[in-house]
Amino acid sequence: MNFNIRYSIALLGIAALLHSCNEIDNFDEPDTLLTGHVGYQGDSIYLGNNEVEFQLWQSGFGKLTPLGVRLDQDGSFSARLFNGHYKLVFVKGQGPFRTNSVNDQQLDTISFDLKGDQQMAIEVSPYFMVRNTSFQKTTNSIGGSCSLEQIITDADAKAVERVTMYVNETQFVSDNGNFNDARADADISDLNSLNMTVELPEHLISKPYVFARIGVKISGIEDMIYSRVEKINF
Template identity: 70%
Template sequence: MKARYLIILIGAFIILASCNDIDNFDEPGTFLTGNVVYNQDPVPVGNNEVEFQLWQPGFGTLTPLGVRIAQDGSFSARLYNGDYKLVFVDGQGPFRTNIVNEQQQDTIFIDIDGDKEISIEVTPYYLIQNASFNKTGNSIEGTCRLEKIITDADAKNIERVTLYVNETQFVSDNGDYNDARIDGDFTNPNAVSMTVEIPEMLASKEYLYTRIGVKIAGVEDMIYSQVEKIDL
């Protein structure tokens, strides 16, 4: 009996030691930061609606780390040092990923050995150019020019153009991120204009945030202008 209890006690010590090893495992301390860009300019998207995946081959089970893109096109991820593969899942983003070469296609290889900043080049279907916003009376007017970037066999049409207003800096088609919105006429893509009335519940605010978004036919994620703060 004593021998059996001794075996159980030794086993318990081994389990406790293993748990301590797990608890003492260092957390990732290296940062990968950067922007998703087109011609070196960040590509604005819906906040946390678009992501890419980081794979670390040969490091335990192959499970990707999803990295969400902020609404201004930036991203940040805390990682362990090592080699990673960066890929976008098909259908993610209002853009087409760029082919690196015939062998690796659009996969990007990244060597992490200390903090690193990168730019991920993509090609958006459209860009919102010269976005401008003004408060007139009890309304906010937004104007812009729409530029079609992809014109080959992958070209897509515009489904709608929308002006959004929100009381916080997060502004998008997501219902939690807009207090007012209105669709605009984009028959002439070089001169799009929309005016949305400021809701009564926001009339006493000192400022609001606004941006324009474009829904592209057959593409889930919208492309936007950068968010702009409007003083009331």
């Protein structure tokens, strides 16, 4: 094979590769927005930021692979998707709550058709809810108090392992070490009256404000449930 023929074949190969890449680049991006929140009887479920997710399965596109959708601190979520039929499921062990059964056939799998932007409310049953939260600023510390309401009291009921108040200089506050600058545990002998005091580290005392919330670690459950994040001005 002479040089000109080999050179022509090489050019054809490069052209085919570029054409293939262009075809891949020309695929449409998903443009339908699914938004919503996870809640309980009208109350938001407050979580650690991006620590809990559910999976979306879409049929009709060959091999099925799930798309993970993570929940924000206030239990909200958003995802850009293609229109189509989806099944929504929480992976077992995800979240400080029990998912609700849709019916005897679907169990807790939520099926829905996405045709244009859509909002969705996902109702779950948390093991506990944090109630009556309040914070008080003193000179070098922040006091916090709350009570817990036990929601699940049947055979699936869980005990409280600890209740902790977290303080951070940003609005992202959780048990994750990157999202708290200080913390303090409560005496959990009386879940109707929980009190904590967090001593502020030096670098927070001079700040004009901090953010705080209270989290509940439930025995046997990885993900914690929290109160709403509160901004505390000094």
